[in-house]
Amino acid sequence: MSIRQAVEGEAGYYDRLSLSEEELATFRDFIRRQYLDVIARTAPDALEDFAGAPMRDYHLHAHHIDHAATWTMEERMLPPENVRVIREMAFFRALEDEYGPLGMTDLDMPGRGVYWRIVRPGSSDVGMVHADKWYWDLGHGTMPEGFERLKIWIAIETEPGLNGLAMLPGSHLRDDWQYHPEFRAGYVKPHIDEDVDSLDLQLLPLAPSGMAVFHDAILHAGVENRGRHTRISAEFTALYRP
Template sequence: MSFWTEVNDGRGYALDALTPAELAEVRGVITDQYLGHIRGAAPELAEQAAAVGIQNYHTLPIPFDHGSFWAKEKRVPPASAVPVFERLGFFRRIRAVLPSAAVYADDLMWRVVRPNAASDVGPVHADKWFWDAGNGSIAADQERLKVWIAVFTEPGKNGLTVKGHSHTSDRWKHHFEFKHGKMKPVLDESPEEIGMELLPLAPGELVMFHDALLHGGALNVGTTCRVSIEVTITYRADEGARRLSELRRAAA
């Protein structure tokens, strides 16, 4: 089954993976930016931070507040990183189905989640809700696909949770609150009652999912930091619909 059929007609998500060389390249993009911010804020920690790696960031005696310091703008790689991601195998496979596919630079963002730090975990939501609230803008003839890449993970102990097939329903109750300078969606239902599933993704593995799929972080019960990067991919809506129709006919 094509990833495009799985994302739209199946569970709402499809799995893929980077090669070891690709994973090393992605880690390099994140690490360079991470160490640059550490050097700027706490130069005395720069050598130690480089030695232990971002996956052991939680062992550093940081002199700043984690939550406020690592605002989104510090975790969005420079525009020069976009071609790096558009050369990766998973993106080439997406573009083979959706030739108009492009990485949306403003929403290419990495995240570090410390062990047992509930405040580091993103709540359950559908990405569509953020766009509905006015966070980001794309052309009217475009739609979005999301990719979540495990960079440093301990499968089964941290990672991404999803609700399969949730993209097929708009019944999920939520509202919006103004937080950290923008409107953000808040789920009005219990993730436990919804039945979120933790995907056991190893470093380098990734999940491509529908813009309306419910997903969220999980408390990190591992011993190292969970590091991931999210990639928003835009494509022409008419192209996406046409390719899906073609795949449905081929499978009939």
């Protein structure tokens, strides 16, 4: 089954693409450089602790910094020179083979587009069940005319079965999911009005280098990190002409 058939068909996502070992190392290097740059600027006294440990051990040192205040979206957006490299990777070319030339965007900072997330063990760093479409429908970001959206989520530091991304297969085929806008952390966000516990979200068992390509309207969420390590993932929204 093609990527597009999986994303637009019954499942709503495709999870058979992955990074090569070298590409994973490149991603980790890009993220780590930005991560240490941010810490060097915002908490220079703590830099040595973080620089001497792998990112997956971030939580062991996180008490040295204000986690929520430090990792704003802006600080987690990879710079354009990194994005240029990512666009040349095999997975990106495989996507373009099916979808044609892909534009990239993000909610509020058009022109860049690949950002990463850092989730400590425990439940506090993940969001609620949502469809990405809801954010756009609430007025975040501007879409160029004639394009559709596709989301790509990449596992960088994960423990399969214990953390990562969960999906509700087939949920993109329904358009009556209920939510309302809510003001949280300085931002209007969608708050789902469905009984989330009754939704059968499936945690995708993605090891580092694995990825999910998914539909703009599929319900999904990061899950509580029940692993031993900090989870790190990267994501971006791609635009294609239908």
